[in-house]
Amino acid sequence: MAQQNAVQQTPFWYNFLLICLKPLYRWKIKQRAESDALYQQECVERFGPFQPPKNLAAIWFHVVSVGETNAAQPLIEHYLKLGHPVLVTNTTKTGQARAKSLFLKAPYLDLFQAVYLPVDQKSLLKQFFELYQPKLLALVETEIWPNLIAEARQQHIPCILLNARLSEKSAKGYGKVSRLTRPMLQQLTWLLAQDKATQQRYIELGLDRTKSQVVGNIKFDITAPQQFIEQAEQIKQDWNLLGRQIITLASTHAPEEENLLKQLQQYLNSNPYLLCIVVPRHPERFEEVYKACQSLNLNTQRRSLKQTIQADTQVFLADSMGEMWLWYALSQACFVGGSLNEPGGGHNILEPMVLDVPTVIGPRYFNFQTIVDEFVAERAILIGENAEQITAQLLNCLNDSTQRQQLIEQAQVVLKRNQGSLQKHIQLLDHYLKQTDYS
Template sequence: MTTPFWYNAALSIIKPLYRSRIKKRADNDAQYQQECLERFGPFQPVKNLHAIWFHVVSVGETNAAQPLIEHYLKKGHPVLVTNTTKTGQARAKSLFLKAPYEALFQAVYLPADQKHLVRHFIEKYQPKLLALVETELWPNLIDQAKQLQVPCLLINARLSEKSAKGYGKVPSLSRPMLQGLNQLLAQDQATLDRFIALGAQPQASQVVGSIKFDIHAPQHAVELAAQLKIDWSLAGRKIVTIASTHAPEEQKILSALKPYLQQHPELLCIVVPRHPERFDEVFAEAQKLALRTQRRSLGQSILSDTQVYLADSMGELWQWLALSQACFVGGSLNEPGGGHNILEPIALQVPTVLGKNYFNFQTIVDEFAAVQGVEVVEDAEQAAQALVELAENPQKAQALNAAAQQIMQKNTGSLQKHIQVIDQYL
């Protein structure tokens, strides 16, 4: 397999644009230099040769791969994680770059997908195998891994109909790339069928479910939530969380919640925006609505008259969910949307509401929706109404939760299946 000439030519042309994009999103010059070093070489010093290499895009994929990465670190295997986003890398480091895993763990950016860069990276780090998470396919990366005899697996794989159509338009790129994979472990049958239609090898592809179902709330987050409940006198409050939100979801849902917040002083809405660069913007929206708002980033606590708490911090979503009686999962009302992971609130037995644009998690959400294990809404007004009803009506919340937990139990076990396949290459 060699990648088409046009693909490599296109990469050379867009490289300067890519550099300027990195410069734009860097907070300072040191951060820009650091990312350029990791993207274009000469790369970071190697912490551990022969690591198990996981490539994840952003926060969602990092969270999905967490139980798998943790399993191998616990067994004493060195792990290398590469990301393509700043938030993804921050998440990986916050999870693993600490005791007891610090010496075994390294997280760096994935080099730009140019042959010479990828080859140099693989030769430098000499990984045991490369596990690409979900849909993170890069033609030269897969090509060079094959040439350098590094087994390449696509794990927890998912592919929406829309993405499959995109790959289908460039068969000269997609087919050889998929045939370069040693194993393809799909979340569901629809994904498997789409990949095989695009050229994946049926004999090296199978459905093993989603690792995402093997998810457990970190004990420390649950304990912290219990402590905050005492410290901030929250026992009498009805708390709803709107999590992983994008513009204009916060403004619309808070507007719809405003009458409820005014009529029910015990009601409180915690807002956890998806992207840190939007924290100030979301605070401004709450101010415009004249809602009494406290901010996590300023170390403020929830007061008896607080209506909105802006959780403008990273890596603390679990504790806010653990405080909640109901949760809305964002990225699902905005256009085009796509949605985020509903399994985090469900793992904490928090009744979950989401918008109708959830194509990134289609199969997972559909399974819950079919048994009324989640509530799918059309707009912000319905979202606000559903959240308030679930917070005020324990019977309704209990019924939703019971249905959701049955689906969770039915789907656990994917983690073990992934481990069995990966272990064959170690």
């Protein structure tokens, strides 16, 4: 594919800063690594020498973490089913675990590969591109890296930002480094925005208006993997959960778990049928959350120890990765975290909605403002101002069948109204894939 514009090099200060931060980055990887072997593996993928590719000319999706992986799931699955090789890179350990749990299995084993994204240094990215030789680079949501985009342009590879979102707060941050942001956005091949506000923010930061369009949020087209629905049904039978009332606290941050469990404690102690599943957002906090459960004298079982939910279990700590769909499928009500803590921002509310799970969030959900606002307008979600109010709302969802059904029905109205973005994404990707075939 012909190069439309000359490659604009990133500023010296940016590349010098990356060199200075590299030792700190290695230290951070070591701190969170579960073993020396996993530390070495991640360092190899971040800093080279890189893993050999399973396939050349793959469609490369870069997704930061769990939320972006879930957003890209239907797209990745579409191309794998067509027989296209797919490479996924992640920034976080949870994101990579999620990608592998979805696709590193039959019938996609030979077509799918997931590795960490290399550090955004010119030399490393040049090596990575030349080794993997991707056909197209698809960045998901807000994961934009200056040298990554510049190298894609250098290699004449289409670089598209999919399902793009950008909050007002994030836009202000990018605006403070306009000498870095503007050239980066000018080198994108195309941008598909979730909404007009996002599109306009990117344009004001330097994106060419003619290289963008608003197509809605691909997350509305997501479907729950059948394997987790079936697994949940089996667990209900095997662990005798059919008579339990189950609340899930999902994607939680400190101090959300402790604050909510303190409010739930009296109800867990007085109602033997009530069960709370806690799914912390970050694996490095698993032990911390377990200790919080112990400090409240709540009978807690752990997924990482292969423990099962017993008749007297009050809290089940889902200290695993890649199983969020499973815990939602077991729930009758849920709280989606990252919305009660400071500064907050929120996480994806659509996964529980798809599974007809009434959903409660806290007041700080600016990362998903547009989505949440639409559900609020239809009275399809509950928002609590504090842990006490959220607890009351969760218990009402369990005990008031009329309210629970209304929330489910209204959520389905919003979900169905917003579907269709997936096909628009596929049309654009197919357009550029055909161009690369002929170049």
